[in-house]
Amino acid sequence: MNLIYSGPVCSGKTTALINKYLDLINEGVSSDRILVLVRSTSDVSRWRKELKAPFLGKLNVYTYFGFVQDQLTSYWPMVEDKLPGKQRFALPVFMTVEVSHYLMMQLVEEKLSQGGFRDVRSTPDAIAIQLLDNLNQAAVSGMVLEEAFYRLRSLGAAGGREKAAAYQDAIEVMERFRKSCLQTRCIDYSLMVELYTYILFRDEEYLKRLDSSYDYLIVDDLDETVPVAQDLIVRFLKKAKGVYMGYNPFGGHTDFFGAYPEGVELNILPLCTVKELKNPRSEGEMENFANCLAGILRRHPVNVKSIAPLKGEIMEDLRGAMLEKVAEKIADLVKAGTSPGEIAVISPLVDKVLEFDLSQRLAERGIEVAEVNRSKRLLDEPFAQAMVTLAALICRQWQIPLNYSALVQCMGLLLALDPIRAGLLAEKIIKNGSNLPNIDEEKGLRERLGYRNAEKYHELYEWVKRWEGQENIDLRLLFQQIFAELLAPLSPEEEELLAMRQLIDSAAKVHKALERYYGGARDKGMCFIDLVQKGTLAADMLYRPPLNQGKVILTTSLNFLLNPNIPEVEYQFWMDIGSRHWMLGIAKELANPWVLSRRWRKGLIWDDGLDQRIRIEKLARLIRGLLGKCKKGIYIAHSKLSSQGWEQDGILLEVFEIIQERGERIND
Secondary structure, three states: OEEEEEOOOOOOHHHHHHHHHHHHHHOOOOHHHEEEEEOOHHHHHHHHHHOOOOOOOOOEEEEHHHHHHHHHHHOHHHHHOOOOOOOOOOOOEEOOHHHHHHHHHHHHHHHHHOOOOOOOOOOHHHHHHHHHHHHHHHHHOOOOHHHHHHHHHHHHHHOOHHHHHHHHHHHHHHHHHHHHHHHHOEEOHHHHHHHHHHOHHHOHHHHHHHHHHOOEEEEOOHHHOOHHHHHHHHHHHHHOOEEEEEEOOOOOOOHHHOOOHHHHHHHHHHHOEEEEOOOOOOOOHHHHHHHHHHHHHOOOOOOOOOOOOEEEEEEEOOHHHHHHHHHHHHHHHHHOOOOHHHEEEEEOOOOHHHHHHHHHHHHOOOOEEEEOOOOOEHHHOHHHHHHHHHHHHHOHHHOOOOOHHHHHHHHHHHHOOOHHHHHHHHHHHHHOOOOOOOHHHOOOHHHHHOHHHHHHHHHHHHHHHHHHOOOOOOHHHHHHHHHHHHHHHHOOOHHHHHHHHHHHHHHHHHHHHHHHHHOOOOOHHHHHHHHHHOOOOEOHHHOOOOOOOOEEEEEEHHHHHHOOOOOOEEEEEEOOOOOHHHHOOOOOOOOOOOOOOOOOOOOOOOOHHHHHHHHHHHHHHHHHHHHHOEEEEEEEEEEOEOOOOOEOOOHHHHHHHHHHHHHHHHHO
């Protein structure tokens, strides 16, 4: 049976799929005969947690990319036989996003040094991300690179001579990156998908083995799947004993990652029975309110029955005053009996200023904040920063620059110094050429640090000197020793332990990939420190679900909607509704997911009108999704000036002005 559970957010689709999985197990189906495909690694963790029964077989829960990697690993000889080059490899090296980004950035910087990207405003870091996005979009659309590059050249030509030259530079860099990856069998996401799509998925022997491996397929978040994943699903629909899927007809929020809900409607829905599920609030005031907001945004006629879900508005000239009013209103809700964990502060962009300012204001009222955004850099974690700083101090041959604030933080953490004494040491280290000074040779330093602090510093100095004398230091081993001997005794918290563990694990993965990619041409440890300091290595893995133990959730709109660990809440505060970040487009200076998707047709023209229609449609879907995870109502907050001093007059502000006017007419 091929069955789709169709419903909006919070309608019970995932629960229904998990129950279906358990039903199959109870019917005697072995778990290794069931394949589960989910949207993200967080969803993988959730499914594994939910399926606690001690199954005898393997638990096959993957993202599509995880499944493809598993298949390439299992059937690599079949792939290797069809790849160019005389050198054969027993197995490929699968690169993380960070390593791919770092290697692409090296090629971008080389191109820049040769005069390329002359009229491009984006930073080398951003250019590298956009070029990887192009490769990924082409791959998940099942598009050969020749076609992708043809579309990009056409897009560039339409923008004039400078744009055409920039796209040509981009194509040359992408071609070099792909050639190097193929030669070394260092597989990034895009090449991984291409190898599966064009080699394994077209190999009759492999397809026979695939068909015989699984009897059932379960897919969650069908609306967020990419086209090549949908091709795989269609095969299962025709070959498997049963396929069960969860589908949100208002989804497709990750189109910038390749989501293709149109493909579901065209190719999958006609092959399935659809069972409708309802959100408990899907037929009441909240649903009507969501429909009206989306309709006004699209310039459609709407029937506003009630604006009761809009519980209040906070409108101020200055951002500080707005944040103060938001904190007051949250405190009022808590005093009235609402748990802080039932309140979410949602912003299109959560920066450090918003996080710090709001957290401080709520802390003054005895309320804690759980910041669950995923944009944190690994170096934002003090213990991870200390590991990197110590490695740079020891391996001075790498000539890695150390900034004052990193040294202050490191010395303060390791020696338990106050900021004044930590700053004093940082100044001495910088003055000494990024080398720890001998305290006995620095007049007055011992006295200024204090006797006990000076002794601790001397122990650190001796520890560093023992490592400095070694040749060919293995960064992985160095990190392990820094952790075991210097940082673990400081009794770090769980989050800090996770940061250090990720740094150690990442160093090992990066070393393996760079060893294959560069051979002995570059120092892998130096490359890793460079990668980390450039902020390429994110701390996404550090996030752990907020258990709603009395903390207000602060996050971005998309993360609130898609993160499976963030539950629905009673109240939402929509921040900065005048910000244009609520309606960001998907096109970048050198990347355009829409042009590289299956939506694109020959003869179409990318212009401001199409861009605006896509932005509006994305925001309309986002609004519906957010309100679907809201039990009681929302508060909107707006300041005329942003934190950067820019005037805020985005379209969402206009939408709320219109719906409030119509709501007032109803009341009259």
